[in-house]
Amino acid sequence: xxxxxxxxxxxxxxxxxxxxxxxxxxxxxxxxxxxxxxxxxxxxxxxxxxxxxxxxxxxxxxxxxxxxxxxxxxxxxxxxxxxxxxxxxxxxxxxxxxxxxxxxxxxxxxxxxxxxxxxxxxxxxxxxxxxxxxxxxxxxxxxxxxxxxxxxx
Amino acid sequence: xxxxxxxxxxxxxxxxxxxxxxxxxxxxxxxxxxxxxxxxxxxxxxxxxxxxxxxxxxxxxxxxxxxxxxxxxxxxxxxxxxxxxxxxxxxxxxxxxxxxxxxxxxxxxxxxxxxxxxxxxxxxxxxxxxxxxxxxxxxxxxxxxxxxxxxxx
Amino acid sequence: xxxxxxxxxxxxxxxxxxxxxxxxxxxxxxxxxxxxxxxxxxxxxxxxxxxxxxxxxxxxxxxxxxxxxxxxxxxxxxxxxxxxxxxxxxxxxxxxxxxxxxxxxxxxxxxxxxxxxxxxxxxxxxxxxxxxxxxxxxxxxxxxxxxxxxxxx
Amino acid sequence: xxxxxxxxxxxxxxxxxxxxxxxxxxxxxxxxxxxxxxxxxxxxxxxxxxxxxxxxxxxxxxxxxxxxxxxxxxxxxxxxxxxxxxxxxxxxxxxxxxxxxxxxxxxxxxxxxxxxxxxxxxxxxxxxxxxxxxxxxxxxxxxxxxxxxxxxx
Numbered sequence: 001x002x003x004x005x006x007x008x009x010x011x012x013x014x015x016x017x018x019x020x021x022x023x024x025x026x027x028x029x030x031x032x033x034x035x036x037x038x039x040x041x042x043x044x045x046x047x048x049x050x051x052x053x054x055x056x057x058x059x060x061x062x063x064x065x066x067x068x069x070x071x072x073x074x075x076x077x078x079x080x081x082x083x084x085x086x087x088x089x090x091x092x093x094x095x096x097x098x099x100x101x102x103x104x105x106x107x108x109x110x111x112x113x114x115x116x117x118x119x120x121x122x123x124x125x126x127x128x129x130x131x132x133x134x135x136x137x138x139x140x141x142x143x144x145x146x147x148x149x150x151x152x153x
Numbered sequence: 154x155x156x157x158x159x160x161x162x163x164x165x166x167x168x169x170x171x172x173x174x175x176x177x178x179x180x181x182x183x184x185x186x187x188x189x190x191x192x193x194x195x196x197x198x199x200x201x202x203x204x205x206x207x208x209x210x211x212x213x214x215x216x217x218x219x220x221x222x223x224x225x226x227x228x229x230x231x232x233x234x235x236x237x238x239x240x241x242x243x244x245x246x247x248x249x250x251x252x253x254x255x256x257x258x259x260x261x262x263x264x265x266x267x268x269x270x271x272x273x274x275x276x277x278x279x280x281x282x283x284x285x286x287x288x289x290x291x292x293x294x295x296x297x298x299x300x301x302x303x304x305x306x
Numbered sequence: 307x308x309x310x311x312x313x314x315x316x317x318x319x320x321x322x323x324x325x326x327x328x329x330x331x332x333x334x335x336x337x338x339x340x341x342x343x344x345x346x347x348x349x350x351x352x353x354x355x356x357x358x359x360x361x362x363x364x365x366x367x368x369x370x371x372x373x374x375x376x377x378x379x380x381x382x383x384x385x386x387x388x389x390x391x392x393x394x395x396x397x398x399x400x401x402x403x404x405x406x407x408x409x410x411x412x413x414x415x416x417x418x419x420x421x422x423x424x425x426x427x428x429x430x431x432x433x434x435x436x437x438x439x440x441x442x443x444x445x446x447x448x449x450x451x452x453x454x455x456x457x458x459x
Numbered sequence: 460x461x462x463x464x465x466x467x468x469x470x471x472x473x474x475x476x477x478x479x480x481x482x483x484x485x486x487x488x489x490x491x492x493x494x495x496x497x498x499x500x501x502x503x504x505x506x507x508x509x510x511x512x513x514x515x516x517x518x519x520x521x522x523x524x525x526x527x528x529x530x531x532x533x534x535x536x537x538x539x540x541x542x543x544x545x546x547x548x549x550x551x552x553x554x555x556x557x558x559x560x561x562x563x564x565x566x567x568x569x570x571x572x573x574x575x576x577x578x579x580x581x582x583x584x585x586x587x588x589x590x591x592x593x594x595x596x597x598x599x600x601x602x603x604x605x606x607x608x609x610x611x612x
Contacts, residue, residue: 020208021208023206023207023208023209024206024207024208024213025202025203025204025205025206025213026204026205026206026207026213026215026216028204029182029204029205049178050178051178051179051181051182052178052179052182053176053177053178053179054176054177054179054223055173055174055176055177056176056238060177060178060179060219060222060223061219061222061241061244062179062215062216062218062219062220062221062222062223063179063215063219065215065218065219065222065244065246066213066214066215066216066218066219067215068215069213069214069215069218070207070213070215085209087248087251088214088248089247089248089395089423089447090245090246090247090248090396090445090447091214091218091245091246092243092244092245092246092398092551092598093218093243093244093245094242094243094570094578094598094600095240095241095242095243096570096571096578097571098240111553111555111593111596112555112556112593116422116449117395117449119553119555119596121596134570134571137570137578137580137598139396139551139553139596139598141395141396141447141553143422143423242548242576242600243549243598243600245398245445245551247417247425247445247447249417249418249425250418264400264402264440264443265402265403265440269575269602270548270602272400272402272443274443287417287418290417290425290427290445292398292400292443292445292549294400294548294549294600296575296576326514327514329512329513329514329515330512330513330514330519331508331509331510331511331512331519332510332511332512332513332519332521332522334510335488335510335511355484356484357484357485357487357488358484358485358488359482359483359484359485360482360483360485360529361479361480361482361483362482362544366483366484366485366525366528366529367525367528367547367550368485368521368522368524368525368526368527368528368529369485369521369525371521371524371525371528371550371552372519372520372521372522372524372525373521374521375519375520375521375524376513376519376521391515393554393557394520394554395553395554396551396552396553396554397520397524397551397552398549398550398551398552399524399549399550399551400548400549401546401547401548401549404546
């Protein structure tokens with residue numbers, strides 16, 4: 001997916017994403033890495049592991065969603081102000097094919113940034129001997145939150 | 154949530170759910186247990202753990218989705234025939250409040266069973282000192298799959 | 307569907323819904339009426355008409371969505387402050403059965419009201435000689451908007 | 460949006476879409492026209508009209524959804540066999556901006572065709588003096604139905 005050019009509000013957007021990502025216990029559980037952080041675009045990479053599977057040995061749809069949600073959330077976060085935290089309001093995922101592969105790449109792309117509401121899209125690719133295959137798409141609504149003491153990124 | 158009365162096609166539906174659940178590596182990673190298995194209704198219980206969190210220490214939306222997806226999927230699976238496997242086609246989750254709690258209960262309920270397509274709903278509750286709080290809802294479409302060699306439940 | 311008890315912020319909530327509903331050209335096109343307006347709960351009624359159909363003569367999924375979206379939106383609007391307008395951020399609809407009937411009743415219910423974001427659910431029932439049948443469910447995210455000159459309810 | 464190249468199963472796919480579209484009373488109510496019919500890709504065009512509006516005079520989200528659903532549904536239908544009818548299982552729409560414009564173009568694109576299940580995406584553009592603006596996106600799941608007497612396209 002390509003993405004329109006967006007202007008960042010914080011020059012520290014890469015560091016801010018990295019710092020927040022490091023705080024997500026779920027990303028460590030997934031063995032997930034930040035593979036790309038650009039304005040409005042974040043990629044997350046991870047490998048197949050037995051602790052991430054559903055009953056047929058494929059990646060569990062929820063684990064695909066976990067990585068896609070972080071990719072979309074951080075794509076939105078790259079465009080937010082320094083004092084903002086990001087929360088997911090909702091997302092929807094379509095599973096196009098079994099998430100069968102050795103490695104996976106999750107793309108999060110901002111479609112429409114906003115002061116309060118940001119809309120992002122995600123695509124999940126399974127990577128195996130035959131190359132990349134699109135296995136899931138996500139539509140995601142994010143909210144920029146400021147001034148809540150118990151929420152910081 | 155209450156649920157209409159549904160007829161099962163397999164008398165072994167509880168055992169079938171338990172066996173399939175035990176194969177989901179993701180459920181072990183979540184520390185999730187089957188708390189209820191009835192025709193068209195499955196509850197999954199889990200505890201807060203640092204490996205399941207987002208950056209503020211709440212349960213990651215994707216981990217909430219993972220447990221809800223399994224709850225919905227197995228709720229649908231209770232009503233399927235012996236030779237059928239269940240796959241999630243899509244789901245959507247609304248996060249109503251931060252998933253903050255010591256324990257969580259995920260409800261999956263069949264809304265409309267079908268030969269091929271089953272629609273289910275899920276609700277996630279956070280449990281803490283103040284009692285239960287609804288933190289997320291899911292709408293989920295499932296497909297009964299038969300005759301695919303690499304897919305069994 | 308039942309709904310928790312909600313407190314209104316405007317004593318004129320019924321009138322406000324009625325006034326806004328009357329401005330929706332789409333509701334007139336659907337021949338839709340407000341059948342119930344209570345705090346957090348709005349029902350909309352409409353009759354089958356040839357101008358609302360898809361190719362098999364059932365109600366078009368989009369027309370079901372149009373009525374459900376208004377029901378959910380106005381359910382949220384009943385709980386908003388006097389200076390707020392309501393906008394739909396997103397909705398998802400599951401079509402459980404063909405929308406075949408003489409009349410239809412669309413229920414919108416607030417699940418979680420909020421200062422900015424409100425989450426609502428909808429259910430569409432087809433009414434015929436055999437009684438009521440659930441044909442669709444909706445999950446819906448609404449935003450309260452204030453201070454935008456070109457948006458008033 | 461571009462779309463991968465798909466193979467059609469019926470050489471009459473354009474005529475089949477046109478015939479079915481003509482049966483949709485909802486499309487006549489919208490004043491909608493088929494602007495493009497290609498394998499896996501259908502565009503629908505329509506003009507602003509007072510009967511399609513919400514309370515602020517913008518196109519009602521449900522009317523945007525109605526046109527997008529038909530665009531996605533017919534995009535899927537172009538790839539289906541002669542004896543298949545198409546039904547929408549579910550769709551989700553994100554409203555990115557008020558649907559304000561003189562004319563609208565709705566794009567439906569197949570993402571993943573299947574024997575039973577097809578996944579499509581839609582984009583709605585408002586057209587005004589300033590050009591085109593993306594106002595909504597849709598994710599849509601379709602089912603190919605055969606052998607049901609009361610459903611034909």
